[in-house]
Amino acid sequence: MATTLLYHRDPLLLSFSSVVLAQATHAGRPSVALAETAFYPEAGGQMADRGVLGGRALLDVQVDDDGVVHHVLDGDQPLPAPGATLDGVVDARRRRQHMAQHTAQHLLSRALLDENGKAETVSSRLGETGCTVDVDVSALSDRSLQGAEDAVNAIIDDDVVVTAFFPEAEQLARLPLRRRPKVDENIRVVVVGDIDAPLDASPCGGTHVTRTSQIGSVRVTGVEKYKGMTRVTFQAGARARREAFARAALLEELGRGMSAAALEVPTHIDKLRGQLKQALADKATLAGRVGALVGEALAARHPDGGVVVAVVEGADVELLRAVAARATALSPSLCVVCAAREAGGGGNVVVTRGSASSADAGALLKRLAAAHGGKGGGRADSAQGRLNVVDEAALRATVTA
Numbered sequence: 001m002a003t004t005l006l007y008h009r010d011p012l013l014l015s016f017s018s019v020v021l022a023q024a025t026h027a028g029r030p031s032v033a034l035a036e037t038a039f040y041p042e043a044g045g046q047m048a049d050r051g052v053l054g055g056r057a058l059l060d061v062q063v064d065d066d067g068v069v070h071h072v073l074d075g076d077q078p079l080p081a082p083g084a085t086l087d088g089v090v091d092a093r094r095r096r097q098h099m100a101q102h103t104a105q106h107l108l109s110r111a112l113l114d115e116n117g118k119a120e121t122v123s124s125r126l127g128e129t130g131c132t133v134d135v136d137v138s139a140l141s142d143r144s145l146q147g148a149e150d151a152v153n154a155i156i157d158d159d160v161v162v163t164a165f166f167p168e169a170e171q172l173a174r175l176p177l178r179r180r181p182k183v184d185e186n187i188r189v190v191v192v193g194d195i196d197a198p199l200d201a202s203p204c205g206g207t208h209v210t211r212t213s214q215i216g217s218v219r220v221t222g223v224e225k226y227k228g229m230t231r232v233t234f235q236a237g238a239r240a241r242r243e244a245f246a247r248a249a250l251l252e253e254l255g256r257g258m259s260a261a262a263l264e265v266p267t268h269i270d271k272l273r274g275q276l277k278q279a280l281a282d283k284a285t286l287a288g289r290v291g292a293l294v295g296e297a298l299a300a301r302h303p304d305g306g307v308v309v310a311v312v313e314g315a316d317v318e319l320l321r322a323v324a325a326r327a328t329a330l331s332p333s334l335c336v337v338c339a340a341r342e343a344g345g346g347g348n349v350v351v352t353r354g355s356a357s358s359a360d361a362g363a364l365l366k367r368l369a370a371a372h373g374g375k376g377g378g379r380a381d382s383a384q385g386r387l388n389v390v391d392e393a394a395l396r397a398t399v400t401a
Contacts, residue, residue, distance in 0.1 A: 002067030004036035008164070008188065011099055011207040013038045014090040023079045024070055026062050031070035032079055037061075038090055041069050045124045046102055046206045050094055054086035095207065100215045100237030101126045103162055103208045106190060107155055108218060108234055109133055110178060110200040111148035116140060121179065122229060130221065130239075133232045140230050145220050149234075152218045155192070155199060159213040164190045164204070178202045219243050284318060291322020298327040298336065305333025307359055307399045311392040315340040317384070320350040328354035335359035337368070337399055341390040349376065349390070351383045364399060371398045 001021065006013050018034040025031060032053075041063040042048040048061040057074035064070065073079065080086055109121040112135055119135040166188050167175065175195075181187045181203040190208050193199035209215055219240045222233035235243045251262040258268045294312065302308050312323060315338075324336040332354035339349040349368065351361040365376050365383040372394065376385015 003069040006038040014092050017087050020080045020082050020084045026070035029072050031072045033068050037069050044206050046126050049090050051090040053088045099207045099209045101131050102206045104215050104218045104236035107152040111151040115144040115147045130233050134229050149220045156212045156215050159211050160193050162192050175201045287319040288322050291319050292326045295323045295326025299330035307335045309337045309396045311339050317348050324350050324352035332356035339390045346388045347390045349387050
């Protein structure tokens with residue numbers, strides 16, 4: 001027999017008593033089934049309630065295909081026998097947070113659809129650390145996201161009534177449902193605003209606030225592409241406040257590091273980006289000049305070509321490439337093994353052969369990696385990798401062996 005769901009009558013009913021109908025199992029875990037319950041089972045993207053039942057912690061609440069709600073209890077004690085009366089207490093903070101999240105999701109789904117007429121909600125998830133809405137569009141503009149967030153918070157500020165009920169068929173047919181019901185009978189609908197002219201109406205079996213002001217606030221915290229759709233991450237209620245406080249604290253900390261006001265941080269970051277871009281360009285120019293000088297010296301020392309090794313302390317890959325490119329351009333019969341030794345003893349290595357060299361750069365790199373530890377790859381004319389040990393004499397011995 002299906003369990004009577006007390007939270008449908010009153011989402012703020014946080015304590016109740018009920019009779020045990022049966023001892024059962026769900027997904028291999030012992031559970032008890034009650035005649036009625038105020039505990040919400042995991043369903044519809046909403047997490048299960050927690051609390052205390054019969055003096056024992058409630059670990060999980062699940063519902064089976066027959067509508068029986070399974071209460072999984074903590075501890076190794078025997079399960080309460082059928083016929084026993086148990087007192088239940090719902091974790092109030094968790095329930096209120098779930099109510100705020102779920103109504104916020106309805107409002108956000110409505111607002112996203114209003115902003116973009118194709119942004120139908122395909123699925124949603126109200127998680128432990130964040131909530132998501134997946135909408136059936138490949139992208140959403142920043143303007144649409146901000147507009148949706150603003151619209152939701154405006155409805156919250158207006159303290160609009162929220163009604164959850166089971167309409168008769170005639171009334172159900174008149175309601176402008178945002179999505180189609182998943183069941184054919186006993187359809188429960190959550191309406192935000194006037195039932196005759198709702199701001200949103202959606203079939204739903206979850207727990208919801210009774211007025212929108214109980215949500216507190218909603219913040220869109222992220223957006224990403226997901227399976228051809230767009231996933232919008234949001235926070236509601238107390239979590240939205242904590243998110244806002246955390247972001248404000250981060251801005252303040254960044255501002256102190258920049259000797260700037262928090263609201264000036266984006267401007268300073270843009271300035272730093274410009275400076276970094278210029279610094280990288282200057283670094284590349286300098287690497288080209290230094291590489292040319294070192295490469296010229298290397299070519300001058302080895303006019304007859306062959307395989308030569310050069311270790312450039314502290315060089316990055318760009319500088320190593322510049323050295324090898326210049327040396328082999330001036331002396332085409334050269335094959336240059338150019339490596340950099342870092343603080344730990346290892347470093348990057350580049351192998352480049354000139355147009356008149358018969359050496360195989362890729363094969364040389366494999367030999368070096370086998371002898372000195374490391375990895376990499378490439379072609380006969382050019383290869384690149386990383387060695388665990390960079391020692392000029394040892395490298396020279398390996399390539400000439």
